[in-house]
Amino acid sequence: MVLEATMICIDNSEWMRNGDYTPSRFQAQADAVNLICGAKTQSNPENTVGILTMAGKGVRVLTTPTTDLGKLLACMHGLEMGGEMNIASAIQIAQLALKHRQNKNQRQRIIVFAGSPIKYDKKMLESIGKKLKKSSVSLDIVDFGEEDEGKPEKLEALLTAVNNNDSSHIVHIPPGPNALSDVLISTPVFTGDGEGGSGFVAAGPVAVSDFDFGVDPNIDPELALALRVSMEEERARQEAAAKRAAEEGSSQNKGDEQSSKSQDTTMADTTGATAATDAAEPMSEVDALLQQAIALSMQTPASDSAVRDTDMSEANNEDQDLAAALQMSMQEGEKDSSGQMDMSEVLEDQAFVSSVLASLPGVDPNDPSVKDLLASLHGKSESADQKKDEEKAPKDDEK
Amino acid sequence: MSSTATATATAAPTASAIQRSQVDLVDFIDWSGVECLNQNSAHSIANALKQGYREDDGLNVESDADEQLLVYIPFLQVVKLHSLAVKGPEEEGILVNFLCTCPKTVKLYSNREHMGFSNVNDFPPSDTVEFSAENIQAGKPVVLKYVKFQNVRSVTIFIEDNQSGGDVTKVQKIAFFGTTVETTDMKGLKKIEDH
Numbered sequence: 001m002v003l004e005a006t007m008i009c010i011d012n013s014e015w016m017r018n019g020d021y022t023p024s025r026f027q028a029q030a031d032a033v034n035l036i037c038g039a040k041t042q043s044n045p046e047n048t049v050g051i052l053t054m055a056g057k058g059v060r061v062l063t064t065p066t067t068d069l070g071k072l073l074a075c076m077h078g079l080e081m082g083g084e085m086n087i088a089s090a091i092q093i094a095q096l097a098l099k100h101r102q103n104k105n106q107r108q109r110i111i112v113f114a115g116s117p118i119k120y121d122k123k124m125l126e127s128i129g130k131k132l133k134k135s136s137v138s139l140d141i142v143d144f145g146e147e148d149e150g151k152p153e154k155l156e157a158l159l160t161a162v163n164n165n166d167s168s169h170i171v172h173i174p175p176g177p178n179a180l181s182d183v184l185i186s187t188p189v190f191t192g193d194g195e196g197g198s199g200f201v202a203a204g205p206v207a208v209s210d211f212d213f214g215v216d217p218n219i220d221p222e223l224a225l226a227l228r229v230s231m232e233e234e235r236a237r238q239e240a241a242a243k244r245a246a247e248e249g250s251s252q253n254k255g256d257e258q259s260s261k262s263q264d265t266t267m268a269d270t271t272g273a274t275a276a277t278d279a280a281e282p283m284s285e286v287d288a289l290l291q292q293a294i295a296l297s298m299q300t301p302a303s304d305s306a307v308r309d310t311d312m313s314e315a316n317n318e319d320q321d322l323a324a325a326l327q328m329s330m331q332e333g334e335k336d337s338s339g340q341m342d343m344s345e346v347l348e349d350q351a352f353v354s355s356v357l358a359s360l361p362g363v364d365p366n367d368p369s370v371k372d373l374l375a376s377l378h379g380k381s382e383s384a385d386q387k388k389d390e391e392k393a394p395k396d397d398e399k
Numbered sequence: 400m401s402s403t404a405t406a407t408a409t410a411a412p413t414a415s416a417i418q419r420s421q422v423d424l425v426d427f428i429d430w431s432g433v434e435c436l437n438q439n440s441a442h443s444i445a446n447a448l449k450q451g452y453r454e455d456d457g458l459n460v461e462s463d464a465d466e467q468l469l470v471y472i473p474f475l476q477v478v479k480l481h482s483l484a485v486k487g488p489e490e491e492g493i494l495v496n497f498l499c500t501c502p503k504t505v506k507l508y509s510n511r512e513h514m515g516f517s518n519v520n521d522f523p524p525s526d527t528v529e530f531s532a533e534n535i536q537a538g539k540p541v542v543l544k545y546v547k548f549q550n551v552r553s554v555t556i557f558i559e560d561n562q563s564g565g566d567v568t569k570v571q572k573i574a575f576f577g578t579t580v581e582t583t584d585m586k587g588l589k590k591i592e593d594h
Contacts (some may be wrong), residue, residue, distance in 0.1 A: 099515060104512075104513050128462045130465065131516075133437075133463065133464045134436060134437040134463075134464050134465065134467070134516055135436060135515055135517075136436060136437075137515060161464075164463070165440055232508075266461065
């Protein structure tokens with residue numbers, strides 16, 4: 001996770017047309033570069049990467065160090081091969097580009113893809129290396145492609161001149177069945193001195209093994225099967241509840257609330273083993289809401305009724321998870337049947353329920369289906385109703 | 400130019416360089432920003448700057464790839480620099496001038512951030528000090544051009560070469576003397592709490 005600015009020097013000389021790396025040297029190099037850009041930007045969001053080409057008409061900087069991965073990948077398109085690689089100027093220009101980086105706290109690193117023969121002599125490379133070392137720039141060299149006499153020795157000499165505390169690396173990749181990028185992933189070029197990149201590499205296999213329930217069926221098939229079965233049962237129950245709720249005539253909003261509330265309820269079902277009868281199912285959404293209200297009311301004293309109404313609607317829309325949690329905690333404390341009984345007593349208070357329903361956006365208390373629902377409830381005492389209403393409101397205030 | 404600098408440096412009353420009210424500015428160095436290019440990682444700049452390390456004769460800062468060193472020292476507040484003391488390791492023997500790894504030419508740049516070896520020659524130094532072998536081994540403070548260092552937020556020390564002309568320069572102590580300028584300490588500012 002070290003904060004770093006990197007300049008990648010790409011070899012786009014004529015030697016890159018060769019096909020000894022599949023599909024071509026240039027393509028293999030491009031893949032590797034894309035991977036490196038991704039790895040660097042991922043390991044630290046403030047890392048910057050820039051790209052320059054070494055051959056062609058001359059050394060050309062495609063992008064100065066930037067955090068924008070899209071820009072980096074885009075400038076790899078449409079690159080043309082030709083000419084000869086000029087490694088000395090390329091490294092010096094890369095050093096200059098790094099010197100003018102915006103964030104001076106970043107460490108400096110140059111990655112060179114040396115795929116074609118090097119026409120400079122060892123001394124020249126060593127003096128370049130020394131300059132890099134003086135300015136504390138690290139250098140990674142990827143020696144691939146053309147196997148020229150003396151090329152590995154020259155690059156090794158360059159590396160020794162630059163190397164300070166093992167912050168610079170060299171990788172020799174001969175042509176073979178493995179892709180260039182695959183070989184590179186395991187090297188320090190990617191893993192960055194042993195840290196950082198290992199996170200990127202680890203993310204790969206973890207992401208791949210993303211099973212539905214976080215359990216590998218290969219490891220524990222019975223558990224995976226049990227989880228899948230219970231999930232399907234849940235889904236079936238939810239659909240049934242949703243259907244029944246839809247029948248009772250709801251607007252879109254209430255439907256949303258109900259489906260989410262029924263989700264909450266079914267969650268409560270699985271954890272708290274509620275004996276929910278069919279008749280109780282349609283009421284369960286309102287149950288959740290009311291239980292939340294009661295829980296709130298258990299706590300602090302009175303306030304405004306207008307506030308209460310708006311608070312209730314907010315509570316409807318926002319606190320469905322809270323409602324579920326409250327419901328679960330309520331149910332743990334008391335018997336399931338008695339819980340239901342309390343609910344039905346509260347529901348019996350028509351005035352209370354209609355005020356609640358009125359505050360629900362989109363619910364019209366005059367709707368026949370709603371009226372039917374209310375008709376199934378008995379009345380309750382006014383005083384208890386008012387007390388509950390008052391106590392509800394401050395709870396919502398606290399939120 | 401350098402000869403006149405030498406003349407003023409060695410002829411100046413170095414004994415009275417530490418005058419009344421000139422303090423050692425080591426306490427005002429902003430350690431988080433101190434940088435040294437081309438230092439040997441085993442012998443870092445802290446050996447020459449920090450209280451305690453710099454008094455230890457065995458601890459030096461050494462150069463790495465070649466004999467030059469570039470040290471950047473920011474200060475916690477604006478200071479005026481009066482004099483500079485540089486001490487190199489003592490070398491015994493007749494060939495002291497040939498073996499001495501102590502710095503010779505030292506250039507100072509005030510208020511220039513993030514200099515590199517490539518742009519040290521791009522602008523003139525605020526002051527140049529050329530040490531003789533005896534001076535630098537004694538580590539006596541040398542008076543600087545005070546007028547050039549009136550408003551210093553940071554100073555960059557460029558050690559260009561050493562006495563022997565060899566590949567490694569060693570410095571045992573670098574100390575600045577001067578005074579502070581009244582500056583608001585931003586860390587001391589506290590937000591007034593609203594009621």
